[in-house]
Amino acid sequence: MSIRARIDALFPRLASEQQFPTQGQTIFVDLERQEVRRAWIPHRVVTQLLGGRGVNMFLLHNLLDEALEPIHPEVPLIFGTGILTSMVPSASRGNVTSWSPESRVLMDSNAGDYFPSFMKLNGIDHLVLYGKAPKWTLLHFEGDQPKFVDAAPFMGLDNIDLRAKIANDFSGVEGKDYGLAAITTAGENLVLCSGIMAGPKAIYARGGPGAKMGALNLKAVLIQGRSADLSTARPHKLRNRDVAVKLLNTSVVKNALKKRGTPFLYKPSRMLGAMGTKNNQETTWTDKLDAENIDPYRPGMEGCFACPVNCRPLNDMSVLGESGVGSRESETPAVDHVAATPDTRQPTPIPDKYVKGDGPEYVTLGKFGPNVGITEVTQVLRLNNICNDLGLDTASTGSAISWAMELYQRGMITREQTQIDLEWGNYETIERLLFMTAKREGFGDVIADSSQAVATGKYPRESLDYLMAVKGLTQSDPHDARILKAFALGLAVATRGMDHLRNRVTLEINAKINDSPDFKAELYGGPVSAEPNSYEGKETAVRRCENIYAVGDSVGMCRFTTKLFNSPSLPGYEEFADQVANVTGIELTNEAIDHIGLNVMGVERLINAKLGITRADDTLPKRWFEEAIGVGPYKGEKIDRGEFDKMLSRFYAISNLTEEGVPKPEWREELEGVLTA
Amino acid sequence: MLQTESRVTVRLPEPLREGRGDVITMNATSLGDIIAELDLADDRDELFNFAVNGDLVLHGEKDVALKYGDEVEIVVAFAGG
Numbered sequence: 055m056s057i058r059a060r061i062d063a064l065f066p067r068l069a070s071e072q073q074f075p076t077q078g079q080t081i082f083v084d085l086e087r088q089e090v091r092r093a094w095i096p097h098r099v100v101t102q103l104l105g106g107r108g109v110n111m112f113l114l115h116n117l118l119d120e121a122l123e124p125i126h127p128e129v130p131l132i133f134g135t136g137i138l139t140s141m142v143p144s145a146s147r148g149n150v151t152s153w154s155p156e157s158r159v160l161m162d163s164n165a166g167d168y169f170p171s172f173m174k175l176n177g178i179d180h181l182v183l184y185g186k187a188p189k190w191t192l193l194h195f196e197g198d199q200p201k202f203v204d205a206a207p208f209m210g211l212d213n214i215d216l217r218a219k220i221a222n223d224f225s226g227v228e229g230k231d232y233g234l235a236a237i238t239t240a241g242e243n244l245v246l247c248s249g250i251m252a253g254p255k256a257i258y259a260r261g262g263p264g265a266k267m268g269a270l271n272l273k274a275v276l277i278q279g280r281s282a283d284l285s286t287a288r289p290h291k292l293r294n295r296d297v298a299v300k301l302l303n304t305s306v307v308k309n310a311l312k313k314r315g316t317p318f319l320y321k322p323s324r325m326l327g328a329m330g331t332k333n334n335q336e337t338t339w340t341d342k343l344d345a346e347n348i349d350p351y352r353p354g355m356e357g358c359f360a361c362p363v364n365c366r367p368l369n370d371m372s373v374l375g376e377s378g379v380g381s382r383e384s385e386t387p388a389v390d391h392v393a394a395t396p397d398t399r400q401p402t403p404i405p406d407k408y409v410k411g412d413g414p415e416y417v418t419l420g421k422f423g424p425n426v427g428i429t430e431v432t433q434v435l436r437l438n439n440i441c442n443d444l445g446l447d448t449a450s451t452g453s454a455i456s457w458a459m460e461l462y463q464r465g466m467i468t469r470e471q472t473q474i475d476l477e478w479g480n481y482e483t484i485e486r487l488l489f490m491t492a493k494r495e496g497f498g499d500v501i502a503d504s505s506q507a508v509a510t511g512k513y514p515r516e517s518l519d520y521l522m523a524v525k526g527l528t529q530s531d532p533h534d535a536r537i538l539k540a541f542a543l544g545l546a547v548a549t550r551g552m553d554h555l556r557n558r559v560t561l562e563i564n565a566k567i568n569d570s571p572d573f574k575a576e577l578y579g580g581p582v583s584a585e586p587n588s589y590e591g592k593e594t595a596v597r598r599c600e601n602i603y604a605v606g607d608s609v610g611m612c613r614f615t616t617k618l619f620n621s622p623s624l625p626g627y628e629e630f631a632d633q634v635a636n637v638t639g640i641e642l643t644n645e646a647i648d649h650i651g652l653n654v655m656g657v658e659r660l661i662n663a664k665l666g667i668t669r670a671d672d673t674l675p676k677r678w679f680e681e682a683i684g685v686g687p688y689k690g691e692k693i694d695r696g697e698f699d700k701m702l703s704r705f706y707a708i709s710n711l712t713e714e715g716v717p718k719p720e721w722r723e724e725l726e727g728v729l730t731a
Numbered sequence: 732m733l734q735t736e737s738r739v740t741v742r743l744p745e746p747l748r749e750g751r752g753d754v755i756t757m758n759a760t761s762l763g764d765i766i767a768e769l770d771l772a773d774d775r776d777e778l779f780n781f782a783v784n785g786d787l788v789l790h791g792e793k794d795v796a797l798k799y800g801d802e803v804e805i806v807v808a809f810a811g812g
Contacts, residue, residue, distance in 0.1 A: 305777045306809050309746040322780060322808040326787040531810070560810035566775045568790035573775060584790045620809040623776040687786035 057117060057128040057184045058084070061091065064116045067731065068093035073100065074638040075287045076141070078179035079198060080113070085270050086127065086185030088202050095179065101640060102653050102728045104608035105137030105179060107162060110151035111657040113182060114160075115729050120664045124153040124161070125244065125269045127186035133173065133235065133275070134180045136610015140171035141284065142633050143298040144625075145610040146358035148173060149258075150235075153665065155269075156246040156262030156450065156504050157526030157551045160661050163260045164555070164607055166358035167253025169277070172233025174610075177282035187271035190242075194224075197281030205273035212238040212443045212492070213251045214407055216274070226278065228253065229359060236274035237264045238445030240492040244268050245502040247450035247491070251442075255366065255412035256358065259447035260553060261527060262504070287639030293632055297625050298362050306620040311365035312355065316416035316614075317345040322563065323420070323533050327686020330532040331424040332478055333456040334522050334677055337534045338685050339424035347431050348414075350374060356412060358612070365614060369435045370410035411439030414448075420532020421452025426459060427478030437484060444492040449553075451491065453528030454501045455484060460520050461513065472497045504528070522675045525667065527551020531558070536678050537688040538562050540582070540592035543701055547596065547672045547715075549658035555613050557600035560620045562586055567622065577622055587688055589697045593705035601651030605630060608654060652710070656717045656725050669715045672702060739797050741765060742804040744779065763793035765803060780808040 055063075061082055068080065073094055082091040095109050103109050110132045117130050135148040148170025154161030173181065177198045190205040207223070208216055216236055217228060226232050233252075240248035241264030248264030249257040301307055310318045321344045323329040331339045341347075351371050357364035414422075414434060422428060422437040441448045461467045462476035469475065474483050474497055490498025500512045505523045507513045522529050524545055531554035535541040540559035548556035559578075561567050567574050568584040575581045578598045583590035599618050606616040609630050613619050617626030627644040635641050642650070659667075674693055682692040706713060710721050717725055737758045743751060747769065759765050762781050766772050771779065781788045781795070782804045788795055797803070 305774075309744075310778060310807050310809055313745070316809075318807050319809055322782075322787055322806050325782045325785055325804075325806065326789070533810075554810065558810055563780065563787075563789055563808050563810075564775070564778065565780050565788055565790050565792040566777065569792060570775060586789045620778065621776055687788075 055119065057119070057130060060117045060119070065091070065093060067096070069096045070094070073097040074640060076284050076637050078135070078174060078177040078282060080180040080182065081178055081198065081200070082182045083193065083200060084185045085183060085187040085191060085193075085272060090200060098731075099728060100137070101642070102650060103657070104605065104634070104650055106134045106139070106147070106610050107149040107151070107164070107604065107607035108650065108654045109180060109608070110134040110149050110162065111654060111661065112729060113180060114151050115657055115661055117182070118153060118661065118664065124155040124158060125265065127270055128184060129153050130182050130184040131263070131266050131270060132180060132182050135170045135173040135178070136608060138630070138633055138637060139610030140174040140359060141286070141290065141637055142609075142611070143294055144301055144361045144363060144612045144615040146171055146361050147607065147610045147612055149607055150250060150263050152263070152266050154261035154527070154550070155244075155265045156506065158506075159525045159527070159665055159667055160550050160658055161261035161263065161266065162550050162658070163249070163258040163263050164613070165250075165252035165256045165258045166361075166612060167256030168229040168359050169233035169235045169252040169275075170610065171359035172277040175280045175282055175284070176277050178277065181275070183270060183272060186269070190271050190273050192274045192276060193272060195275070195277040197279045208273050209242065210239055213254070213445055214443045217254065220274070220276065224276065224278065232276055232278040234274060234276050237267050237272075238443070238492065240264055240445050240502075241268040242273070243492065243494045243502070245446070245491060245494065246504040246506060247447050247454055247502065248445050249447045251445050255442050257442075257445065257447065259449065260530065261550060264445055286637045288636045290633055290636035293629070293636055297629050297633070300623070300625055300629070301615045302362060304621045304623045306624070307363055307615070311363055311614060314345045314348070314352070315355065315365050315367040317348055317367070317414065317419050319416045319533075320344060320419055320423075324424075325686070326537065326563075327683055327688060328534045328537050329424050330420060330522070330529070330534045332427055333425065333460040333520060334534050334675070335460065337683050340429045342429050343419060343423045343431060343434065348435070351431065351435060361612065363615060366412060367414070368410070368412055369414070369439070371432055371435060372405050372409045408436050408439040408443070411435070411442055413442065414438035417530060417532060418448040418452070421448050421456075422484070425452050425456045425532055426484055428481060428484070429479065433481050437488065440485065440488050444488055446488060446491065449530040450504050450528050451488070451501065453522060454504045454507070455487060457517070457521055457528075458497075458501065461517055464520075466514060466517055519676055522552070522677070524548070524552035524674060525550075525671050527553060530554050534683070536683050536693055537691050538586050539589050539693075539701070540595045542674060542678070542693055542698070543592055543705060544596045544599070546674050546698075546702065547705060549655060549662055555603070557596050557603060558619070559592070559595040559599050561618065561622065562595070577618070587691055589701045593701055593708055596705060597708050600655055601648050602626060604651040604654035605647055608650065609634065653725065653728070655709070656721065657729065659711065659716050660722070660725065663716045669702070669713065672715055674698070736799050737797070738799055739801045739803055742802070744805055744807050746807070747779065747805060759797050761793065761797055762788065762795040762803070764797075766793060778807050778809050779805050782806055
């Protein structure tokens with residue numbers, strides 16, 4: 055059945071008018087025919103899946119034709135904004151959902167900055183994009199009215215130049231006047247590790263959204279204005295003040311996020327002997343990359359739309375007269391891939407546009423530090439800035455490069471094949487490779503295939519033994535999870551693949567909570583072992599985290615400020631339920647909202663089942679079962695296959711899943727009632 | 732005698748310095764002594780973990796025994812993105 059027929063079949067089941075105050079439309083845009091249809095998500099779906107990620111799953115489940123290929127233009131790309139996005143402090147997020155061309159399972163990626171908020175501010179809750187535009191297009195919404203603009207003037211531009219040109223051509227300031235989701239040259243070239251930039255740094259990163267958008271010939275979606283009537287069902291601003299006070303008073307915000315951002319975690323990870331190093335062959339690395347060593351390069355912090363936290367560190371290497379090009383490069387001829395690269399043959403490098411930027415997050419620090427053998431802060435900063443400009447997911451791109459480096463180290467690929475030196479820590483190669491990847495040039499074409507490089511015939515099959523991925527998605531977090539068993543389980547069962555942001559039990563490393571068994575049991579809804587490397591009860595903690603994070607994504611709350619992600623004290627169900635009631639008039643108990651989190655996971659598993667995912671895919675990289683951690687207080691630790699399998703079965707049991715990892719028949723029937731009734 | 736035998740070095744993260752500087756020495760025979768001395772008990776929201784001689788402690792921290800010359804570091808520990 056074609057996408058248009060599927061939408062025809064779906065429409066009678068959608069609502070023809072707004073269902074609650076502040077609800078935005080769901081807009082279906084046929085890019086090929088330049089046709090637009092509008093509807094509202096029915097109340098009964100909202101009470102089961104809320105909005106954002108949850109409702110995106112409702113739409114994908116109805117519109118996905120698994121007989122196609124993920125990149126096919128009739129597989130829709132769905133943007134969704136949380137039900138509270140832009141209306142509650144730190145709720146600035148939205149998701150983009152499809153069938154991932156990178157992993158070939160569910161694609162669902164979350165971003166902040168400004169785009170999701172401008173969807174909501176203009177009465178657009180979901181945007182369903184399909185069909186290949188006859189020519190490259192910029193979809194320009196003024197309010198909720200789209201225009202199909204010829205994108206030719208913007209083609210070939212990466213994030214920095216594109217955003218500058220949009221600001222100039224459309225006379226506005228991003229974040230104040232408009233929100234922009236756009237792809238770079240990497241997306242134009244269908245690079246599988248490319249994302250959709252939702253701001254200067256925020257990226258819908260995981261699963262290849264950039265390639266998916268590029269396959270639609272869609273360069274950008276620009277939403278301009280603040281046209282929606284967002285009058286709430288009841289006053290909500292007083293409760294917003296409580297939410298803001300609560301989140302600003304938590305230790306993670308006060309002492310870490312507001313000061314240095316997420317790079318703080320590098321140090322504890324390396325001290326634990328759990329810092330993914332050289333494609334996880336090793337697990338500790340230099341203290342030169344500790345967060346305090348980034349301090350001299352951090353001129354300030356930035357934040358997403360109306361978020362009081364401001365957790366994003368900026369960087370500027372020009373303050374110390376540095377460009378981020380390391381000492382090794384200063385001894386070699388300048389790289390020749392881009393004219394703007396500093397001429398390092400001169401004694402003092404000329405700063406270029408990569409001398410400053412936004413970030414890095416811990417993920418980037420790990421993936422472009424220890425994971426590829428880099429030791430210099432300035433080199434990591436520069437690679438971070440380049441990735442932001444090129445629209446590359448630092449998790450997937452860093453993982454693809456480290457995978458290649460290990461294959462090179464093992465002689466499974468050779469210099470003859472790569473034409474570049476893939477030795478660990480070779481800064482020049484890594485920088486050059488990023489530009490080659492965005493253009494799919496030379497060996498960059500292999501990196502651009504990310505985890506699919508075996509499927510596309512570029513690596514031998516045995517290379518998969520060294521791919522640090524689950525369900526085709528490489529690991530997001532650079533933390534090696536052989537020690538932390540809840541973390542390991544979470545990575546195995548996450549519906550989009552190996553990603554910590556779906557369910558990581560971050561408090562597993564909090565000694566105070568580990569040493570308070572009653573408090574911990576209350577927090578997770580059952581006993582959980584105090585010992586990080588024990589398998590006991592870990593399924594309970596993963597279940598609770600997976601639920602609340604799915605709810606957070608559905609209301610639009612940032613993960614960093616959602617309860618259980620780093621703190622037991624951040625806003626959670628109570629605040630979400632109160633503000634959903636105040637904003638929309640929909641009353642939900644804490645139990646009901648928790649069940650919504652479970653529902654979201656259940657629908658995602660139904661989608662993955664359609665794509666052929668089974669229990670066998672809820673697993674971990676071979677290395678973690680077979681090779682032990684070699685350093686630190688947990689030296690000798692690895693994942694025991696038998697214990698892991700038992701933990702997985704327990705997880706399925708408490709998640710109302712069958713032994714194959716899909717919703718049990720009764721629950722499945724309930725979910726399908728919501729999805730197809 | 733006891734004071735000399737139980738002397739340890741403690742490195743403090745910025746939020747805990749409060750005019751104490753970044754390195755202090757104290758008498759402590761367990762991490763529990765340091766927790767008491769620095770008044771760090773029982774706030775479960777706090778993200779401070781101890782590392783003893785470079786090894787991070789993830790549970791049972793109050794009972795971790797210390798000996799003369801041990802280097803204790805208090806680190807801010809949370810998860811990233």
